[in-house]
Amino acid sequence: MENSRRGFMGKVFGAVAGVGAVGTLYAMKKSWDPLPSVKAAGFTTVDVSTVEPNKLVVEKWRGKPIFILKKTPEMVAKQTEAETARDVIIDGEHFLICIGLCTHLGCIPAYRENKDDFKCACHGGEFDASGINTKAPPPSPMVIPPFNVKGKTVVLGEEGDQYRKMKEAGVLA
Amino acid sequence: MAHFTKATSVHDWLDQRLAIDTLRRVLAKEYWIPKNINFLWAMGMVLAFTFGILLVSGIFLLMYYQPNVNLAFDSVNYTIMREVEFGWLWRHVHAVAASVVFLIIYIHMLTGIYYGSYKKGREMIWISGMLLFVAFSAEAFSGYMLPWGQMSYWAGMVITNLFSLGSLEFNGLVEWIRGDYVPGQAFLDRFFMLHVLLIPLAILALIGLHFGALRIPHVNNQDGEEIDFEEEAAKYKAGRKRESKVIAFANDFLSKDMFVVSIFLLFFFYLVFWHYGFAMDPINFDPADGLKTPPHIYPEWYFLWSYEILRPFPKDPGLIAFGFAQVIFFLLPFLDKSPNAVPASRRGIFFWWFWALVIDMIVLTAMGKLPPQGIYSTIGLVAAVAFIGLWIALPFITKMEKKV
Numbered sequence: 001m002e003n004s005r006r007g008f009m010g011k012v013f014g015a016v017a018g019v020g021a022v023g024t025l026y027a028m029k030k031s032w033d034p035l036p037s038v039k040a041a042g043f044t045t046v047d048v049s050t051v052e053p054n055k056l057v058v059e060k061w062r063g064k065p066i067f068i069l070k071k072t073p074e075m076v077a078k079q080t081e082a083e084t085a086r087d088v089i090i091d092g093e094h095f096l097i098c099i100g101l102c103t104h105l106g107c108i109p110a111y112r113e114n115k116d117d118f119k120c121a122c123h124g125g126e127f128d129a130s131g132i133n134t135k136a137p138p139p140s141p142m143v144i145p146p147f148n149v150k151g152k153t154v155v156l157g158e159e160g161d162q163y164r165k166m167k168e169a170g171v172l173a
Numbered sequence: 174m175a176h177f178t179k180a181t182s183v184h185d186w187l188d189q190r191l192a193i194d195t196l197r198r199v200l201a202k203e204y205w206i207p208k209n210i211n212f213l214w215a216m217g218m219v220l221a222f223t224f225g226i227l228l229v230s231g232i233f234l235l236m237y238y239q240p241n242v243n244l245a246f247d248s249v250n251y252t253i254m255r256e257v258e259f260g261w262l263w264r265h266v267h268a269v270a271a272s273v274v275f276l277i278i279y280i281h282m283l284t285g286i287y288y289g290s291y292k293k294g295r296e297m298i299w300i301s302g303m304l305l306f307v308a309f310s311a312e313a314f315s316g317y318m319l320p321w322g323q324m325s326y327w328a329g330m331v332i333t334n335l336f337s338l339g340s341l342e343f344n345g346l347v348e349w350i351r352g353d354y355v356p357g358q359a360f361l362d363r364f365f366m367l368h369v370l371l372i373p374l375a376i377l378a379l380i381g382l383h384f385g386a387l388r389i390p391h392v393n394n395q396d397g398e399e400i401d402f403e404e405e406a407a408k409y410k411a412g413r414k415r416e417s418k419v420i421a422f423a424n425d426f427l428s429k430d431m432f433v434v435s436i437f438l439l440f441f442f443y444l445v446f447w448h449y450g451f452a453m454d455p456i457n458f459d460p461a462d463g464l465k466t467p468p469h470i471y472p473e474w475y476f477l478w479s480y481e482i483l484r485p486f487p488k489d490p491g492l493i494a495f496g497f498a499q500v501i502f503f504l505l506p507f508l509d510k511s512p513n514a515v516p517a518s519r520r521g522i523f524f525w526w527f528w529a530l531v532i533d534m535i536v537l538t539a540m541g542k543l544p545p546q547g548i549y550s551t552i553g554l555v556a557a558v559a560f561i562g563l564w565i566a567l568p569f570i571t572k573m574e575k576k577v
Contacts, residue, residue, distance in 0.1 A: 029349075032363070038353050058464060063355035065464050104488055106334045107327070108466040121468040122331075123484060123545050139340065139488040 043157040048090055056111035058100060061145060061156040065100035065108055067118075067131070075116060075129055083130035085171045086141070088162060090149050097154065098131040098142040103173070109142075118142075143173040201423035205402050205409075207394035208418055214392065215433035216281040222434050223274045223441075224376070230267040231369070233260075238319065240365035242358050245321035246460045262445075268452040269445045271313055275475035277437075278306060286505065287527055289514035290393035296506040297386040303503045305379045308372055313473065315368035321361060322457030327470050329356040329364070339489040355463055397515035469544055477541030478534045482561075484545055485554035494557060501564050508564065511571040519577055522570045526563060533559050 044061040048068060051057050054075070057068040071079075071087070071094040079087075087094040100108050107122035117134070118127040126135035131142035148160030159167075166172055180186035188194050206214075237257055239248040253260035282302070285291055291299035314332060318325045333350050337343045352359025391402055400418055408417035420426055444451075456467050472480050483495035501508075509523075517524040533556055540553035 032349055032352055034348055034351075034353050035359065038357070038359070042354075060464060063353060063357060063463055105331045107331070107470065108464070122466065122470050124550075136487050137484075137491070 043155060045153055045155050047153045048095065049152040051095075054113055054116070056113075059156070061099075064145075066145060066156060067096060067098050067100040067111070067142070069096040069111070069129060070094075071096065071129065079130065082171070083128065083132060085169055086130045086132070086144065086166065088144075088147065088149065088154070090154060091152050096130055097147055097156075098144050100142065102127075102138050103133065103140045103142060104138040140173050141171075144171075201427075202421050203406065203410075204388075204422040205406050205419040206392055206422055206426040207398075207400055208420055209394040209396060209398065210392070211395060212433050213280070213284040215430045216277055216284060218427075218430040219277050219434055219437045220274065220281060221380070222437075223270050223277060224380070226270045226441075227267060227274065228373070230263045230270065233263040234267055235369060240319070240362055242321060242361055242461070245319060245361060249320045250458065265445050265449040265452075269441065269449050271316060272452040272473065272475070273441060273444065274309065275313070275473075278309065279475070282306070282502075283527075283531065285393075286530075287517045288393055288395065289397055289509075289516070289520075291506045292509060293399075293512075293514045294390040295386075295393065295514075298383065298390065299506050300503060301379060301383040301386050305376065305383060306502075307499075308376045308379055310476070312368060312372045312376065313475070315364045315372060317473070318356075318361065318364045319368060320457055321461045322454075323459040323461055323465075323467050324454050324457040324470070326356055326461035326463065327467060328472060329360065331470060333360075335492065335495075339492045356461075393514070395516065397513070471542055474538065474542070477539075478537040478560075481537040481541035481553050482557045484541070485550055485557050494561060497561060497564075508567045509571045510568050511574040511576075513574060513577050515577055521574055523574060526567065526570055529559075530563055533563065 042062050044059060044066075046059050046066075046068065048070070051068060051070045053070045053072045055070070059066040059068060076084070076087070076094045084094075086096065086098075088097045089095075102109050102120040102122065102125050104120065104123055104125050107120050109118035109120040109125070109127060111118055116129045118129075118131070120126070120138065123137050124135070125133065125138040127138070127142055128134050131144075133139070133141055144163070144166060145156055146159045147163050148155045148158035149162055150160075177189055180189060184193075234253060237248060237253050237260065239245055239252075249264070253264055257263075285299065285302070314328070318329050333347050333356070336350055337347050348354060350360075351357070352363060391400070394400065402419060405417045405419040408414075409419055409421070414420075454473075459467075471477065479495060479498045482498045483491045485491070486494055511520065511523070513520055517527045536552065536556045537560065540549055540556060543549045545553070
């Protein structure tokens with residue numbers, strides 16, 4: 001049977017069917033990928049010159065909320081080194097820029113101005129003013145998105161020098 | 174070619190071509206059901222009927238629904254609810270049936286567990302039933318996305334985020350499922366397709382498998398008695414119906430089934446006309462807003478118990494516990510080490526295990542609805558640990574069980 005014509009035909013059939021199945025699955029997988037138009041809409045420029053200290057500004061980037069928080073000098077003064085390492089410096093001022101989603105299950109935490117921290121209403125997680133998780137369930141700090149500082153503006157989605165330094169230091173999330 | 178004769182009637186004409194008499198005999202007249210059962214044995218037919226109601230009401234909703242992020246909310250809340258005559262009826266029937274179907278599924282499952290209807294050849298009935306439970310869950314979730322309200326959007330966000338598998342950070346997989354960085358048009362379109370075509374097809378196929386799995390072992394009975402169906406059927410066919418332990422599926426058993434279905438329908442339409450509100454979350458009457466999380470996100474009541482198993486733990490252990498809760502019911506026939514296929518009341522500790530499981534799941538359900546604070550978090554954690562503990566204990570409890 002192994003070497004017979006029938007066996008050969010069986011193997012050819014199996015090979016053709018296999019190629020067809022793999023090709024079909026590949027096409028199906030690719031059809032579910034995000035569309036080019038969705039991916040292309042991935043750069044947002046934000047002017048931070050008018051942002052007030054200790055007032056949370058929420059921008060939208062790739063459909064996600066981006067937290068932009070200008071820190072007051074008092075907040076900067078009492079920060080730990082780990083917190084300062086996550087600060088984005090724009091025109092000499094310290095900013096928190098992060099994706100405003102709880103790292104537990106993606107809810108949006110609220111900023112509490114009197115306590116300088118974030119509280120997630122879904123499952124009670126908390127983050128400090130640098131987006132570092134201080135109370136479970138969130139397992140990690142809020143993520144810093146790719147950014148590039150250009151004068152008094154910041155481009156979200158582009159990797160600039162400050163972003164690369166944070167990436168090397170491993171403080172992005 | 175087969176030999177055909179001139180038909181004597183329409184019936185005969187069809188019978189020669191489709192063997193309708195044979196079909197009716199095999200599927201209905203000579204498919205045997207034990208006499209020793211109670212109303213809980215009618216839940217299968219109640220479920221089949223409710224699925225039919227979902228299908229019909231769904232077809233009418235489908236004719237006006239718009240799967241578009243800008244139009245979906247209004248097509249449901251304005252077009253269907255206010256413009257389409259009796260549109261409100263289809264929507265409320267669909268929503269109430271989607272909720273009630275889970276109540277009946279849980280009763281159906283617990284009946285099976287109580288009477289040991291998942292062993293001694295009935296394993297495939299249980300497994301195909303659990304596959305149906307998963308398919309119904311996926312159907313409920315995908316349908317919940319469609320009105321594109323706040324709860325639709327945020328439930329979609331939270332549930333698809335589960336596929337990042339915690340610290341494994343499979344964000345590419347999450348974006349692939351959504352077709353976007355966040356739930357958007359691609360997400361709504363594909364969940365619409367899943368809800369109206371692919372998952373219903375899977376459900377229909379699984380119902381076929383579930384019925385087929387019943388054929389050889391037959392339905393269990395109130396005492397777990399092993400019945401010689403051929404012998405009992407012979408008595409029935411010989412006219413000794415009183416003596417026989419079985420009756421025919423149709424029309425004998427079916428008429429009893431339909432009686433229970435009719436009682437169920439009275440309850441069902443009472444809910445549809447006077448108490449549909451429980452199936453409609455008020456938060457979902459706000460249109461989806463990706464920049465505003467509702468203060469408290471919770472699933473529909475039938476998912477609360479498994480949600481509460483996810484919630485009290487840190488991220489990764491929570492996901493593992495959640496995964497455990499999703500698959501563990503599948504393994505029931507293999508975790509129950511006792512040969513006894515009798516009601517739980519005759520099985521010693523298993524009886525207490527059964528009721529502990531029921532109470533634990535009710536507690537988990539209640540806690541899942543409450544905000545995760547203070548004493549609720551603690552009760553939730555204890556109940557979640559108890560759930561896992563009960564399942565780990567099951568093989569040991571049933572191994573020690575005496576044979577009855």
